[in-house]
Amino acid sequence: MNIGIVLYPTFGGSGVIATELGKSLAEKGHRVHFISYEQPVRFEYFSENIFFHEVSVSKYPLFRFPPYELALTGKIVDLVKYENIDLLHVHYAIPHAAAAVMAKNILKNTSSINLPIVTTLHGTDITVVGRDKTYLPVIKYCIEQSDFVTSVSESLKQDTIDYFDIKRPIEVIPNFLDIKRFKNLNNDDLKRQIATKKEKIIVHASNFRKVKRVDDVLKVYTKIADKIPAMLLMIGDGPERKSLENKCRNHKYGKNIKFFGKQSRIEEILSIGDLFLITSETESFGLAALEAMACEVPVICTDTGGQKEVMQDGKTGFCCSMGEIEEMVEKAIYILEDEKRLQVFRKSARAHAKDFDQEKIIPNYEALYQRVLM
Ligand code: GMT
Secondary structure: OEEEEEOOOOOOHHHHHHHHHHHHHHHOOOEEEEEEOOOOOOOOOOOOOEEEEEOOOOOOOOOOOOOHHHHHHHHHHHHHHHOOOOEEEEEOOOOHHHHHHHHHHHHHHHHOOOOOEEEEEOOHHHHOHHHOOOOHHHHHHHHHHOOEEEEOOHHHHHHHHHHHOOOOOOEEOOOOEOOOOOOOOOOHHHHHHHOOOOOEEEEEEOOOOHHHOHHHHHHHHHHHHHHOOEEEEEEOOOOOHHHHHHHHHOOOOHHHEEEEEOOOOHHHHHOOOOEEEEOOOOOOOOHHHHHHHHOOOOEEEEOOOOHHHHOOEOOOEEEEOOOOHHHHHHHHHHHHOOHHHHHHHHHHHHHHHHHHEHHHHHHHHHHHHHHHHO
16 A cells, blocks of 8 residues: 555654554555654654655745645645555644645545545544634544544543534544563663662653643652652653753752653663653543553553553552542552562553554554555
8 A cells, every 4th residue: 555644753642653653554565655844753764665755834924824734735635646645644633634634625626536534533632722612613524524533542532522523433543552662671770870779760751741730740759759769750841841840950859850851762761660650631542651561660640531541550550530649649659669569560561561562453554544445
């Protein structure tokens, strides 16, 4: 198959999933065309089956808001005509699905070409940005006009149906990872550089947006550190990082809190972790938590969105009520205070993460593409 994949090129989960999907499809012999404004961060080698098409938006003094959607639409039309793309898979509804639907209409009306569109909903395109009344009619229309729609969890599917009054079918295909890459690397040297033998290592990774409630991460960590010697490693970057980092500079455990920024080999840091903390207001899936579990790190997360579908509550970690700091602290200490118990959680986390191995999940997308092209 000749597949176009429209994606965000960033460290964010939707970009990671779209890139890894494309890489895996290319290995299976499909031709993959990544379409984005920058080369995807997870696409870091040459493959004869992968092509990258950069969307560039021309600057003009009149444009206060450069029209990225139009540039993307034009690029899709061009590629479908001249690269013979069989189907287009767009990740994240805004604005990718809108550009795809517009391209589909242009191709149909000007060239009688049918462009099948698969739209994958990832999370905030529905639960945060999508709920903005300004976008609502556009997103609803694009979901209805796509040939197939998938969501990364049952919870996100239900949110989509509820918020947008969607009657069409939505297929759930959970996110995935490469279990051979995401494993505990037994990196004891690094562990000893970061923490002493007595100290536990708590890790958080996100894009530091408001929805992640990173202040809660600090609150939970502080109360854990009051009871158990612990370090806090913060991975990623985003709008809330600066103010949190400032707070940590004057914090009583400030010297034990480290901000590492964006990391392309996150499995190396996850491998030295004892606990992964994710305190989001909503999380459609929680790919970072799954990556932690695969590296044998138990997870404390909120019970919002699709996280309960990724976790086994009480086995791979605990799902706690959003904002309930005491509950999260209590569960974290329960896991960390007993080394034998921690080992049991570690093994369960790894075992459960294997259910999300890309070898098991990606064939669902291939089967979907076959149905699209029938
Ligand atoms: O808002 C984000 O966290 C970024 C967003 C993305 O598009 O990268 O993440 C969403 O999609 C990921 C991949 O499907 C999911 O693992 C995340 O849970 C989801 N984020 C939220 O729902 C907040």
